[in-house]
Amino acid sequence: MSVSKKIVLLGHFGVGKSSLLRRFVENTFSENYMVTIGVHIMKKEVAVENDAVTLIIWDVEGTDDFTKYRSSYLMGASSFIYVFDATRAITYSDLKYNLNHINEKFRGIPVHVVGNKVDLVDENDLLKELEAQEIKHSYLSSAKTGKNVELLFQDIAAQLVTHAQ
Amino acid sequence: MHNKDVSKQFLDNRHQLVTVSSELKVVESDNVIFYLDKGSDITEFHPFFYTLTTIFDELETSHRFFCIQIEFLGKRRYIDIQTKKSIENQEVYVFIEDMTEHYKNVHQIKQVRNESIIQFNVVQELNNQLEVQRGFKNKFLANVSHEIRTPLNSIKGFLNVLKVSEVSKEQLDIINIVQDSSDTLVTILDDLLDISKIEAGRLEIKNRRFDFKSFIDVLRKTYALRAQEKRLDFDFEIGENIPNFLVGDRLRINQILINLLENALRYTHQGSIKLNISTSSRNLRRIPITFEIIDTGIGIAPENLERIFESFTQLEKRGLFGGSGLGLSIVKQLTGLMESELEVKSVEGEGSSFNFTLTLGVSHDQKSKIERDSVPLIALPDKEIKGKKKKKKRILYGEDIEVNQLLMTKLMADHGGYSLDIAKNGEWVIEYLERYPYDLLLLDLTMPVMDGFDAATVIRNHSNKQIRKIPIIALTARTTQEEKELAKEAGINAFLIKPLDQKALFETIDRLLNRYKKKKQEED
Ligand SMILES: Nc1nc2c(ncn2[C@@H]2O[C@H](COP(=O)(O)OP(=O)(O)OP(=O)(O)O)[C@@H](O)[C@H]2O)c(=O)[nH]1
Numbered sequence: 049m050s051v052s053k054k055i056v057l058l059g060h061f062g063v064g065k066s067s068l069l070r071r072f073v074e075n076t077f078s079e080n081y082m083v084t085i086g087v088h089i090m091k092k093e094v095a096v097e098n099d100a101v102t103l104i105i106w107d108v109e110g111t112d113d114f115t116k117y118r119s120s121y122l123m124g125a126s127s128f129i130y131v132f133d134a135t136r137a138i139t140y141s142d143l144k145y146n147l148n149h150i151n152e153k154f155r156g157i158p159v160h161v162v163g164n165k166v167d168l169v170d171e172n173d174l175l176k177e178l179e180a181q182e183i184k185h186s187y188l189s190s191a192k193t194g195k196n197v198e199l200l201f202q203d204i205a206a207q208l209v210t211h212a213q
Numbered sequence: 214m215h216n217k218d219v220s221k222q223f224l225d226n227r228h229q230l231v232t233v234s235s236e237l238k239v240v241e242s243d244n245v246i247f248y249l250d251k252g253s254d255i256t257e258f259h260p261f262f263y264t265l266t267t268i269f270d271e272l273e274t275s276h277r278f279f280c281i282q283i284e285f286l287g288k289r290r291y292i293d294i295q296t297k298k299s300i301e302n303q304e305v306y307v308f309i310e311d312m313t314e315h316y317k318n319v320h321q322i323k324q325v326r327n328e329s330i331i332q333f334n335v336v337q338e339l340n341n342q343l344e345v346q347r348g349f350k351n352k353f354l355a356n357v358s359h360e361i362r363t364p365l366n367s368i369k370g371f372l373n374v375l376k377v378s379e380v381s382k383e384q385l386d387i388i389n390i391v392q393d394s395s396d397t398l399v400t401i402l403d404d405l406l407d408i409s410k411i412e413a414g415r416l417e418i419k420n421r422r423f424d425f426k427s428f429i430d431v432l433r434k435t436y437a438l439r440a441q442e443k444r445l446d447f448d449f450e451i452g453e454n455i456p457n458f459l460v461g462d463r464l465r466i467n468q469i470l471i472n473l474l475e476n477a478l479r480y481t482h483q484g485s486i487k488l489n490i491s492t493s494s495r496n497l498r499r500i501p502i503t504f505e506i507i508d509t510g511i512g513i514a515p516e517n518l519e520r521i522f523e524s525f526t527q528l529e530k531r532g533l534f535g536g537s538g539l540g541l542s543i544v545k546q547l548t549g550l551m552e553s554e555l556e557v558k559s560v561e562g563e564g565s566s567f568n569f570t571l572t573l574g575v576s577h578d579q580k581s582k583i584e585r586d587s588v589p590l591i592a593l594p595d596k597e598i599k600g601k602k603k604k605k606k607r608i609l610y611g612e613d614i615e616v617n618q619l620l621m622t623k624l625m626a627d628h629g630g631y632s633l634d635i636a637k638n639g640e641w642v643i644e645y646l647e648r649y650p651y652d653l654l655l656l657d658l659t660m661p662v663m664d665g666f667d668a669a670t671v672i673r674n675h676s677n678k679q680i681r682k683i684p685i686i687a688l689t690a691r692t693t694q695e696e697k698e699l700a701k702e703a704g705i706n707a708f709l710i711k712p713l714d715q716k717a718l719f720e721t722i723d724r725l726l727n728r729y730k731k732k733k734q735e736e737d
């Protein structure tokens with residue numbers, strides 16, 4: 049049995065958390081918005097060099113107030129993915145505040161900030177906007193086109209494996 | 214006993230108890246909801262159960278997890294899970310409760326709520342995008358100011374009419390106040406239009422020779438008076454080495470100085486306002502002139518120093534028609550257009566100082582008083598005309614908008630010196646001119662069927678000499694230089710801008726009629 053690691057997807061609702069997960073695990077995408085309530089969990093084994101790690105990914109119901117997350121959903125996570133919607137500024141305007149909260153409650157656990165739905169925006173405009181708001185993101189992704197989705201999870205897996213050893 | 218059997222029927226198809234070993238193998242399960250093989254790895258059934266590893270490692274003996282989504286036999290179920298460690302820490306009891314019906318309702322509610330919120334966000338986002346798009350902003354400004362100008366035109370006109378009708382002292386006071394307010398509105402409109410023109414790069418600086426000294430003198434007198442009204446001192450200084458006649462855009466320099474002086478007046482409640490004009494150069498062709506406006510007013514907080522020039526933050530912050538409006542933003546942009554930079558220094562509570570330096574041409578002719586672009590006004594006071602008993606002059610008015618027709622009728626009726634006919638478009642104007650003799654034509658430039666430009670062209674090329682020579686005054690709400698040029702080309706003699714100023718209207722009419730009479734006499 050390979051090592052298993054829990055990853056939690058955080059973010060406002062409708063930003064594409066479930067879509068990113070579906071793209072990564074099943075390589076499919078749907079335009080339909082199906083709200084996630086509670087949590088939906090999927091797993092996928094990822095190869096990292098000669099190793100393998102099983103990512104247990106918790107796709108948690110979206111919220112704009114991170115203090116409202118049920119701690120039972122977040123506990124035991126090795127890594128967080130904070131997804132925002134590049135087309136809606138409101139989903140990243142409070143990013144710093146929410147990030148602070150997570151960093152305080154889960155010290156030392158990495159948070160990867162992902163701007164999703166970049167297929168819908170002008171990336172230069174977005175980058176300018178993010179810079180203006182001093183938002184540091186790790187990836188710009190699209191669940192629709194698949195852009196950076198594989199890379200995102202692959203990088204996280206690699207990071208978890210090297211940290212574990 | 215009986216009771217327990219019944220409750221079991223209700224409970225049992227919704228509850229399941231599973232015992233799991235520390236290797237995450239199923240030790241025991243009543244399989245009420247899900248079928249789990251004894252000895253099987255529970256994480257193979259669902260990845261949620263990887264969590265149990267953490268639970269074994271933890272001190273806490275029990276946990277609750279709500280609303281976990283599980284696909285089972287092709288159906289989605291929502292379950293709540295409670296875990297409890299056995300005392301020896303060898304096993305975990307997993308208590309599963311099927312809450313599908315309850316959470317389905319929750320899901321429906323959240324689906325609707327989230328969708329509507331997202332839709333609202335998207336609309337907001339679109340609005341923001343539109344707003345920041347310059348083109349839209351400028352077009353919007355230009356349109357709005359044009360749209361407002363038309364009704365304002367009739368308000369101002371009717372106020373003039375009202376003023377000369379029989380009104381009481383109090384009513385006159387009120388009329389004056391309304392008139393002041395509409396004058397302010399006109400200024401704001403002009404500012405808005407200027408801003409949109411500057412931003413669209415359509416505002417040109419027109420440099421002409423002008424009498425700088427007497428221009429400044431008028432300004433000095435005006436603001437000395439304004440300051441006195443507010444019990445403020447007005448200090449003025451102008452460098453002796455500044456020539457009388459300079460070459461520059463008098464209109465815009467005036468606009469800049471008035472905006473800065475008005476601003477100083479508005480924010481100074483005691484002390485003084487100072488206007489300094491100086492130059493460090495004795496060059497004969499071009500000299501830098503520094504203008505400085507210093508007040509002892511309320512000053513500007515450091516964090517606002519940059520912001521006071523941003524027209525749209527001001528619009529937002531102070532509301533379109535309140536506060537200091539667009540003045541400073543215009544000043545900033547106008548000085549920029551004249552290749553100068555507006556500098557501001559300020560100490561909150563002590564005062565502000567604005568300064569800028571314009572490089573202006575020095576006119577080689579420092580004597581002759583005539584300014585090339587100024588039109589001498591030959592004004593006859595109203596009373597003189599009224600007093601003389603003479604045949605009324607006939608005026609034709611081409612205008613499609615009813616309220617304007619009404620307004621003009623009223624103005625003419627009150628004046629009494631003219632008789633007025635109205636034609637509702639350019640074609641009718643020609644028709645009337647061919648039928649009746651007129652002394653003068655008032656022409657709205659924007660009319661349906663045939664507009665004022667075309668009508669004027671037809672008139673100027675008419676076979677009938679009487680018609681061909683008729684004086685034409687264009688009336689329009691539009692004010693671009695281009696249109697003035699076009700109007701001139703079409704043979705229009707004078708140009709009046711709506712909202713109509715009663716005095717200017719009759720002065721212009723008299724001037725043209727006199728000129729026409731003189732010409733005729735010369736010809737005869
Ligand atoms: N164009 C485009 N649409 C996307 C992308 N990702 C998600 N969407 C759409 O966005 C909507 C919401 O996606 P979800 O994945 O359900 O969002 P979520 O973050 O899981 O939302 P909650 O479960 O409510 O928290 C759906 O209509 C998706 O089709 C993307 O990268 N590009």
Ligand SMILES: [Mg+2]
Binds near residue numbers: 066083084
């Ligand atoms: Mg979701």
